[in-house]
Amino acid sequence: MAAISLQAEQILERSARYIAGGVVSLNRKADPQIVFTQARGSRLTDANGNEYIDYHAAFAPHLLGHNHPEITAAVTRAIEEGWSLIGSGPTFWEARLAELLCRAVPSLERVQIVNTGSEASAYAIRLARAWTSRDDIITPLGGYNGWHDDVGRAVMPSLEQVGPRVSPGEYPFVPISAGIPLSTQQRIHCVNFNDLDSVEYVLRRHRIACVLLEPVLQNVGVVLPEPGYLAGLRELCDRYGALLVFDEVKTGFRSALGGYQSVAGVRPDISIFGKAVANGYPLGVVGGRKEIMDLFDAPNPAKRVLIAGTYNGHPVNAAASIATLELLMRNDGAIYRDIEAVSDRLCSGIEVILAEAGVVGVVARNASAFCIYFCQATPRDWHAILADHDFSLDKRLRLDLISRGVYFFPIPCKQGSVSAAHTSADIDFTLDAFRAALKAIQAR
Numbered sequence: 001m002a003a004i005s006l007q008a009e010q011i012l013e014r015s016a017r018y019i020a021g022g023v024v025s026l027n028r029k030a031d032p033q034i035v036f037t038q039a040r041g042s043r044l045t046d047a048n049g050n051e052y053i054d055y056h057a058a059f060a061p062h063l064l065g066h067n068h069p070e071i072t073a074a075v076t077r078a079i080e081e082g083w084s085l086i087g088s089g090p091t092f093w094e095a096r097l098a099e100l101l102c103r104a105v106p107s108l109e110r111v112q113i114v115n116t117g118s119e120a121s122a123y124a125i126r127l128a129r130a131w132t133s134r135d136d137i138i139t140p141l142g143g144y145n146g147w148h149d150d151v152g153r154a155v156m157p158s159l160e161q162v163g164p165r166v167s168p169g170e171y172p173f174v175p176i177s178a179g180i181p182l183s184t185q186q187r188i189h190c191v192n193f194n195d196l197d198s199v200e201y202v203l204r205r206h207r208i209a210c211v212l213l214e215p216v217l218q219n220v221g222v223v224l225p226e227p228g229y230l231a232g233l234r235e236l237c238d239r240y241g242a243l244l245v246f247d248e249v250k251t252g253f254r255s256a257l258g259g260y261q262s263v264a265g266v267r268p269d270i271s272i273f274g275k276a277v278a279n280g281y282p283l284g285v286v287g288g289r290k291e292i293m294d295l296f297d298a299p300n301p302a303k304r305v306l307i308a309g310t311y312n313g314h315p316v317n318a319a320a321s322i323a324t325l326e327l328l329m330r331n332d333g334a335i336y337r338d339i340e341a342v343s344d345r346l347c348s349g350i351e352v353i354l355a356e357a358g359v360v361g362v363v364a365r366n367a368s369a370f371c372i373y374f375c376q377a378t379p380r381d382w383h384a385i386l387a388d389h390d391f392s393l394d395k396r397l398r399l400d401l402i403s404r405g406v407y408f409f410p411i412p413c414k415q416g417s418v419s420a421a422h423t424s425a426d427i428d429f430t431l432d433a434f435r436a437a438l439k440a441i442q443a444r
């Protein structure tokens with residue numbers, strides 16, 4: 001393979017010429033466009049040789065850091081030992097992975113293994129519809145569950161698009177993409193996070209198959225559930241015969257080994273996982289109650305839910321995930337305590353700097369996931385972010401930090417991620433850069 005010897009401008013030119021949109025996932029399109037060529041541990045290197053401490057983590061999968069040596073070794077070993085994509089019958093590695101997943105997350109009585117979080121959410125919805133014989137879905141504003149039609153509402157709609165806060169009530173569907181059929185749009189009901197009254201309002205009026213949500217909104221920063229919210233959803237779903245589906249693609253394995261559900265003490269019917277479950281390799285998981293998961297092999301063909309995929313349980317990804325889970329489980333989850341300490345140092349350090357600089361701001365945090373909101377208090381939903389957050393300061397700060405070698409994704413409200421590879425020295429460097437960036441912005 002050709003070594004990467006091109007300069008950033010040449011690579012950007014080639015991308016623009018041959019790739020529709022210039023980059024292979026349009027969620028990655030941001031200004032500035034930096035061409036990264038290498039990543040190791042907590043560090044990214046760009047095509048011009050600049051180094052950055054990475055808090056983007058590719059939208060969060062790299063809980064152990066980039067190119068973790070044990071994960072790389074497990075993948076290399078799998079290839080050398082001849083773990084190929086057999087594509088016929090069960091394999092040792094998919095059985096081992098499924099066993100580890102069910103041991104880690106108690107609500108997973110059975111799992112299926114796919115390649116992405118989007119696939120997992122599509123299957124969760126298909127299962128919920130088959131189980132309930134209903135079609136509609138409730139999902140919160142500010143959530144993201146993948147790119148497909150059934151979850152295709154805008155993640156960060158403007159106030160003009162959704163209108164002012166209503167409760168109890170629902171918001172107009174704002175599509176994230178052209179091409180989503182109207183009939184699908186009508187099946188998706190958007191309410192605010194932390195608003196049980198609105199969930200019940202919709203449950204009373206529509207035949208709801210499932211309430212599908214991230215238990216912590218982590219695609220608009222970090223919006224935590226208020227005490228009683230997730231338990232309240234559990235109770236409402238049971239009362240109205242809907243399934244509760246937790247999208248733990250971002251929170252899973254990052255919040256805790258048992259997912260955020262183990263932190264909240266709420267047991268969903270179905271959960272989906274991705275990202276940190278394989279530390280950067282493409283793997284998605286859908287799992288939950290045995291009798292629901294058994295629909296994948298229901299004797300009655302009219303009730304049977306199809307799951308299929310040439311690359312499901314791909315050995316490279318399975319090897320990465322097995323190694324990741326074994327590492328996370330080691331010494332009774334000791335690694336979580338280390339990441340927690342580093343994350344706490346970073347976030348409390350940022351709050352001190354904000355206070356010293358007289359800037360109104362708070363840091364919302366769920367374990368190693370964090371977001372700085374330029375608000376008086378941590379927001380409870382998307383409307384609170386729209387009303388109170390200083391989006392312009394957020395963007396300027398991200399740009400200034402990038403110029404100082406600290407990489408936050410340059411779109412306001414995007415969650416930051418700390419990894420096991422971030423050191424005390426990285427945090428010191430980041431806090432110094434943060435202090436300097438705020439000062440520079442205030443001086444402008």
Ligand SMILES: Cc1ncc(COP(=O)(O)O)c(C=O)c1O
Pocket residue numbers: 059115116117118119121144145146147214219247248249250274275
């Ligand atoms: C909460 C959540 N669910 C689902 C997805 C979709 O996962 P993937 O990009 O692997 O399809 C994402 C991706 O960012 C996500 O953040």
